[in-house]
Amino acid sequence: MNETECIRRAQQGDAAAIRELYQKYGPRVHAVVRRLAGEDALAEDWAQEAWVRAFRALPNFRGESRFSTWLYRIAVNSALHGRRWRERRVSREAPLPEGPFEPGGRSDPVALRLSLQRALDALPDGMRQIIVLHDVEGFTHDEIGAQLGIAAGTSKSQLFKARGRMRELLQSGRSAHRALGMEAT
C-alpha cells in the first residue's frame, strides 16, 4: 500500500493502515518526543499522546505538506504541551549525569552519540528543548519562536547558552574520566 492510500484509509479509521503509519513513523516520533522529554517513562506517555492527537487530526490532513512534516510538528507540539503541563506540577532540577561521558573518547562516533544523548538528558528542560528543536530536529529560530511564543532572538541566545552548558557537562564528564584513569584515547 502506498502512503497516499495508507493515509486515505487511516483517515477512515482503518486499523491496518493506522498500524502501518505507526510502524513507519513510530521510531521517528518516539525519538523526537524522547529527546524533548529527557526520560523514557515520560516519553512513552507523550508519544502516545502525540499519536492520538495525530489520528484525531488526520481526517483534516489535506496533503498540503508532507505527512512526515505534519506528523512531527504534532509530535513536537504534543511534547511541548506535555512539558508545560509538567512544569506546572514539578520543579525539575537538572540532575548531574551519572557516570563519565565519552567512555570511548571523541574518536568513537558511537560513544560520542551516547555522550551527547546523556548530556541532553542532563540539561534543564528549557535548554534541552532548544537544542533538540534546533540542532537535532533542524527547526529555525523563527519556527522555534513561533512554537514557544518567544522572539527568534531569544531562541538564539538560549541555544548558545544551552550549547555552552552541554559542553560543560561533556567536559566535566571527561575530566572525571581522566581523574579515574579511564581515558580510552
Place this chain on the structure above:
Amino acid sequence: MTHLRLEAIARIADETPTAEEAAHLESCEPCRRELEEMREDIHTLSLLPDMAPVPEAWGALERRLADEGLLRVKPRYSFDNVNRVMQVAATVLVFAGGALIGRISASSSVETDPVATSLQQATSNPNVRLASSGGVAAAPASLEEAAALLRQTEEPYFNALTRYAELATGSPVGDPVARLAALQAIVNTTAAALSQAPTDPVVNGYHLTALAQRDAALKQVAAATGERWY
C-alpha cells in the same frame, strides 16, 4: 590568556566571529579545538538515530484509539457474512421443514411409496431416529459417525422432498429449469458457507448434497432437451 566563553564559541559555531574573536581564535589553540569539537557535537546531534518505542506501546495506543472510536477494527463477521450465515440458516430451515413434511406425507403411504420406504429404511437404523418419529436422535460418538449419519439422512430427505413436491403439485416436479436454478442458488449459498467454515462437516454435507442434486437436475434438463449435460 583569557579564553572565549563557551556561549560565544557556541554562537561562532553558527555565525561569523567578531574581529576580536577571530584574532583570539587565530592565536589560541584550546579555543580553536573547543570550537571544532562544538561544531562536531552539533553535526553529530543532527545525525542522532531514531529510537524505537517499546513493543508494548502499540498495544496501549491501539486500545486508546479504539476507546476513542478512532480505530475501525474490521469486524470478524461483516454484514455480508451475516447475510451468508442467514442464507445458510434459511436453507437449513427449509431442509428441516421439508424433512418433517416429507416424513408426515410419507407416513400416509409408507406401504406403497418407494421413497417413503427408503426413508423408513434409513430411519430404521438404530442410530438414525428422526425427531418426527417420536424418538430422540442418538448423539454420534465421533465425527465420522456424525458424517455417516448425515449422509444416511440426506438421500431419503431429498427423495421425500421430491415426492412431496410431486404429490403437492399432482405431477412430477414442475419446471426442471426452475428447479435447476433453485438448486444452483442453494449450491451458491452452501459454497459461500463453505468458504466461511471449510472444515465443518455439516456445511460440507449440505454442499455436497446440493451439488449432487444440482447435477442430477442438470442431467434431467439435458436429457429432456437432448443436450449433453457435461
